[in-house]
Amino acid sequence: MTTSIDDHIIEKSITNEIITIFKNEDSQKSLYTIMNDQLRQYAQMICSAVQSYDVLGVAATASLVNAQRNYDLRRDYLTMMLTEGSSAELRDLVQEAESKLTRALEHECRYHELRETCKQIATSSNPLGLGSWASAADAKKAYRSLVTQVHPDVLKAFDGRLEKAGNAATRTLNVAYERYRS
Numbered sequence: 045m046t047t048s049i050d051d052h053i054i055e056k057s058i059t060n061e062i063i064t065i066f067k068n069e070d071s072q073k074s075l076y077t078i079m080n081d082q083l084r085q086y087a088q089m090i091c092s093a094v095q096s097y098d099v100l101g102v103a104a105t106a107s108l109v110n111a112q113r114n115y116d117l118r119r120d121y122l123t124m125m126l127t128e129g130s131s132a133e134l135r136d137l138v139q140e141a142e143s144k145l146t147r148a149l150e151h152e153c154r155y156h157e158l159r160e161t162c163k164q165i166a167t168s169s170n171p172l173g174l175g176s177w178a179s180a181a182d183a184k185k186a187y188r189s190l191v192t193q194v195h196p197d198v199l200k201a202f203d204g205r206l207e208k209a210g211n212a213a214t215r216t217l218n219v220a221y222e223r224y225r226s
Contacts, residue, residue, distance in 0.1 A: 076127065076129065079125055079127070080127075080130060080131075080134055082125065083122070083125040083126065083130075083134065083138065084134055084137060086121065086122070086125070086141075087122060087134075087137045087138050087140070087141040088137065088141075090118065090122075090141040090144055090145060091137070091140055091141050091144055093144075093148075095203060096147070096148035096149075096151035096152050096155075097111070097148075097152065099144055099145060099148035100114045100115055100118070100145070100148050100149065100152065101114045101118065102114050102152075104203075104205055105205075107156075108152065108153065108156045111149060111152040111153075112149065115145055115146075115148070115149045118145055119142060119145055122138050122141055122142055122145075123138075123142075126138050151201075155202050155205065155206065158193065158194065158199065158202070158206055158210075159205075159206055159209060161193060161194060161213070162194050162206060162209035162210055162212065162213040163209060163213075165190065165194060165213040165216055165217060166209065166212040166213045166216050168216070170220070171190070171213075171216050171217055171220045172186040172187060172190065172217070172220045172221065172224070173186060174186055174224065178224060180224055180225055182224075183220075183221055183224030183225065184221070184225075187217055187220070187221040190213075190217055191214060191217050194209075194210050194213040194214055194217070195210065195214055196210045196211055196214065198210075
């Protein structure tokens with residue numbers, strides 16, 4: 045199981061601070077305070093990320109399995125580090141980070157679903173899924189249903205990651221629709 049670079053940095057930082065406390069009994073910082081400081085930094089890092097794949101700590105081209113794994117790791121870390129004595133402000137920040145993680149994972153799931161839909165449409169010999177018996181009205185209904193899913197304007201929410209696939213799928217649908225219309 046791999047973790048992101050950010051996770052390793054935070055884990056190393058926590059370990060170093062714990063070692064410092066145990067070596068130096070006169071230290072003013074308690075282990076509890078260190079854990080809360082680290083948790084605050086980690087939650088702020090998640091909340092400040094803009095792209096869904098950055099929130100999850102994966103590459104823009106990562107598989108859905110990697111996104112899910114990192115979601116689980118980050119969520120587990122947030123809940124593990126939160127203690128009963130944590131401040132309300134810290135609890136709210138962790139809750140916000142967990143919410144952002146959940147939205148990011150949903151966004152990545154939708155991205156992968158749409159990417160697969162675009163790929164299937166672009167490579168299909170019958171992208172509208174209609175038989176030779178279909179009327180122009182059937183073709184129009186199927187076309188509108190599919191084109192609203194893969195149109196480049198709809199796919200803008202994915203930061204250009206689906207632009208080429210959306211354009212190819214839309215072109216394929218346009219050609220197929222023209223066949224049924226004429």
